[in-house]
Amino acid sequence: MNHRHNFCSMNSEIKKTATMEQNKDENNIKQKDPDSITDSTLYSNFDRNLNQQFPASDYDDQGGNYDPISELSQLSIDSLTLDKLPLELLIHICNFLEAGFVIHTFSKVCQLFKDLFEGDSYWITRIRKRWPKPYPPVSDEDFDWQEACIQREKCCRVWSDPKNQTESILYKDTIFAPVDSVHLMENGRLLASGSRDRYLTLLDLSKYDPTTTKQNEMKVYASDKAHKGWIWSLTSNDKTLCTGSWDRYIKMWDLEAGVVETQSFKCRSAILGLHMEDNMIFGCGFDQLVYSIDPRENTMKKRKYHRGPVLCLAADENYVVTGSEDKTIAIYDRRAGTVYKTIQLESYPMSLNLGHRQLWVGDKTGGIHVYNTTCGQFKHIESCDVGHTGKVTGIIYTPGALFTCCTDTTIKVLEPSLNPGTINTLTAHEGEVARISYQNGVLASAGSDVSVRIWRPKDTWY
Numbered sequence: 001m002n003h004r005h006n007f008c009s010m011n012s013e014i015k016k017t018a019t020m021e022q023n024k025d026e027n028n029i030k031q032k033d034p035d036s037i038t039d040s041t042l043y044s045n046f047d048r049n050l051n052q053q054f055p056a057s058d059y060d061d062q063g064g065n066y067d068p069i070s071e072l073s074q075l076s077i078d079s080l081t082l083d084k085l086p087l088e089l090l091i092h093i094c095n096f097l098e099a100g101f102v103i104h105t106f107s108k109v110c111q112l113f114k115d116l117f118e119g120d121s122y123w124i125t126r127i128r129k130r131w132p133k134p135y136p137p138v139s140d141e142d143f144d145w146q147e148a149c150i151q152r153e154k155c156c157r158v159w160s161d162p163k164n165q166t167e168s169i170l171y172k173d174t175i176f177a178p179v180d181s182v183h184l185m186e187n188g189r190l191l192a193s194g195s196r197d198r199y200l201t202l203l204d205l206s207k208y209d210p211t212t213t214k215q216n217e218m219k220v221y222a223s224d225k226a227h228k229g230w231i232w233s234l235t236s237n238d239k240t241l242c243t244g245s246w247d248r249y250i251k252m253w254d255l256e257a258g259v260v261e262t263q264s265f266k267c268r269s270a271i272l273g274l275h276m277e278d279n280m281i282f283g284c285g286f287d288q289l290v291y292s293i294d295p296r297e298n299t300m301k302k303r304k305y306h307r308g309p310v311l312c313l314a315a316d317e318n319y320v321v322t323g324s325e326d327k328t329i330a331i332y333d334r335r336a337g338t339v340y341k342t343i344q345l346e347s348y349p350m351s352l353n354l355g356h357r358q359l360w361v362g363d364k365t366g367g368i369h370v371y372n373t374t375c376g377q378f379k380h381i382e383s384c385d386v387g388h389t390g391k392v393t394g395i396i397y398t399p400g401a402l403f404t405c406c407t408d409t410t411i412k413v414l415e416p417s418l419n420p421g422t423i424n425t426l427t428a429h430e431g432e433v434a435r436i437s438y439q440n441g442v443l444a445s446a447g448s449d450v451s452v453r454i455w456r457p458k459d460t461w462y
Contacts, residue, residue, distance in 0.1 A: 083112055091116070095126065099149040120145045127152060133417040136399070137381065138357040138372045144399075151400030152416070158441070158457050159401060159413040159423045168428070169208055169454040173215045174201055174222040179446035180434045183234035185241070188442030190220070190255070192241055193452050194231025198224045200243060202259055205442065205456060221259040226251070233274040233283070242281060244271030250283050252295060265293050265300055273313035275320070284310035284322050290332070292320075305330050305339050314354035318376065321359060323349030329361065331378055341378055343371070351395045362392025362404060370418070382418050387425070394436040403443065405433040411445055428453045 082090065094102050094117075107117045116122070123145040127135065131152065136143055158165040177197035184191055191203045202221040209217060229247030236242060240262075241253040250271055252263040269287035276282075281293040286309045292301045308325035315321065319340070320332040327348045333340035351362040359371040359378060366388035372379045390407035401423060402414040409429050414420035431448035438444075443455045 083110055087116065091122070099123070099126070099146070099153050103146050103150065123149045131415060131417065133415065133419055133421070135415075135417040136356065136358075137370055137416070137418050138374060140357055148399045151398065154441070154457075155398075155400035155413070156423060162424065162426065162455055166455040166457055167208070167210055169205075169456065170428075171203065171215055171218070171452040171454065172450060173219065174199055175450055175452065178431070178434070178448040178450060179452055180230060180232050181234045182435055182437045182444045182446040182452060183236060183241075184437040184439040184442055184444055185236045185255075188440040188456070191437075191444050191452070191454065192234050192236070192243075193444075193446060194227075194234055194243060194245075195446075195450075196230045198227055198229065198231065198245075200226035200231055200259075201452075202241075202255075205454060208456070223259075226253075226261075229270070233271050235274040235276040237276045237278060240276070242274055242276045244274045244283055246270040250274070250281065250291070250293065252281075263295055263298070265291075267291055267300075268302075272309065272311055273322075275313055275315040277315070282313060282315050282320055284313040286310075288324070290320065290322055303332070305332070305342075308348075312349055312352045314352040314359070316354055319354070319373075321352055321354055323352055323361065329359075331376075333376075340376065343378065343380075345369075350391045350393055353395050353397050356397060356399070358397060360395050360397050360402070362395040362406075364391050366390055366392060366406060366408070368392060368395060368404065384419055386412055386414055386420060387422065388412065390432070393432070393434055396436060396438045398438065403436055403438050405436040405445060407432040409433060411436060411443075426455075 094106065097106065102117055107113045127149055162168065175195055175197070177195050179193055179195040181194040182191060189204065189206050191205055193201045200223055201219070203218045204220050205218060207217045226243065227245035227247050227249060229245045231243055231245050233244030234241070239255045241255055243251050243253065248267050248269060250265045250267060251261055254260045254262050267283065267285055268289060269285045271283045271285055273284040274281065279294060279296055281295065283291040285291065288304055288306050288308060288310060290303045290310060306322065306324035306326050306328065310322050310324050312323040313320065318334060320334060321329060323329050325348045327345045329343040329345065329349055330339050331341040345363060347363040347365045347367065349361050349363050353360040354373070357372065357374045359373050361369040363369070366385065367383055368386055369383045370381050372381050386404065388404065388406040388408055388410065392404055392406050394405040396403040397416060399416060402416045402420050403411065404414065405411045409427060409431060411426040411433055413423040413426070415423060429445065429447035429449050429451065433445050433447055435446040436443065441457045445453045447453065
């Protein structure tokens with residue numbers, strides 16, 4: 001019923017648009033900006049019989065080219081509906097609709113619309129006309145172009161105008177020292193933070209009330225007994241939170257039981273980075289070691305292949321990637337059980353993000369680097385300056401945007417492409433930004449100004 005309602009409600013507006021098009025001079029219409037006319041490749045996945053769909057009279061005598069002006073002139077405004085519009089005009093109109101609406105609503109109205117928009121051609125063209133830079137940064141034959149278009153348009157709209165498009169939350173309750181880590185869970189509903197006052201805090205963002213300044217309603221858990229040192233690292237898997245601290249402990253917490261400690265593992269030094277998955281935890285330490293923990297067996301293995309403190313860590317099913325103060329990135333092959341490759345940098349890495357066949361690196365001098373990880377090659381693609389003037393302490397790649405944070409007090413939202421342009425620069429903290437977390441449209445940041453900042457989109461995030 002909703003699809004039918006949306007379809008019918010648009011007809012009056014479409015009729016107005018069609019009327020305006022008919023009143024234009026034919027020559028002007030035919031000389032439109034090419035960007036407003038869809039490429040013929042858009043129809044590669046749309047199997048239609050032109051002779052049945054459009055009368056032969058609508059083709060010129062010289063090449064059989066379809067003329068949408070002639071087609072429109074034969075339709076009366078009273079009988080004009082979306083499914084009777086020439087395809088070129090229909091596609092042109094859809095270019096002004098949000099990708100999410102076209103995919104989730106408009107394309108479900110009838111088989112004609114479904115066939116027209118279900119392939120990749122339209123979405124590839126739509127993205128590349130608006131954002132011509134190479135995207136995705138690494139080619140992927142399984143890339144979801146429909147979802148990518150939704151995410152890119154949504155991120156561009158929201159982060160170009162966060163003041164009006166998001167709810168900005170400043171949280172300072174039960175925080176008495178600089179915050180070093182934040183971590184979002186459960187599709188951006190829960191937020192954990194760790195600070196130098198040893199407080200572990202858990203917030204339920206769904207309980208945020210913008211009409212009041214009281215923040216206690218969001219607080220699920222807050223304790224300064226979780227660790228005896230600065231809480232530097234946070235990660236999670238399903239309903240289990242994992243924390244790493246300067247007290248040398250890695251701890252696991254059961255969220256369903258009310259944030260109850262279930263296991264702890266003592267390491268040799270401060271834990272500076274964590275990754276958690278089913279039945280495995282990886283951690284990196286100030287002692288130059290990389291730790292692998294199997295919670296089922298309560299066992300820990302230690303490996304050393306760096307000559308300086310290991311500052312950051314990222315992992316997937318094949319590799320564990322670590323960055324060190326020795327200015328190297330080590331790629332550890334989990335199946336072979338050995339370091340597969342070492343990458344030398346000019347400045348030591350501060351943050352890593354692994355996924356989508358890409359490795360993104362933020363370094364001490366403010367630069368960012370991207371590597372192609374397809375088939376384990378970890379080949380350098382590009383290094384660029386995005387305007388940071390300090391250490392890049394956090395970097396997160398998504399198909400919609402690239403997020404970075406820095407000790408220069410800024411958070412940048414960048415285009416998720418090679419040579420990324422800036423969508424916006426957020427200056428919500430008065431001090432260094434130590435870490436960021438992003439999930440389901442929600443962005444959270446940890447600040448040395450004794451605060452946590454959260455941006456949450458006002459409308460539904462597809």
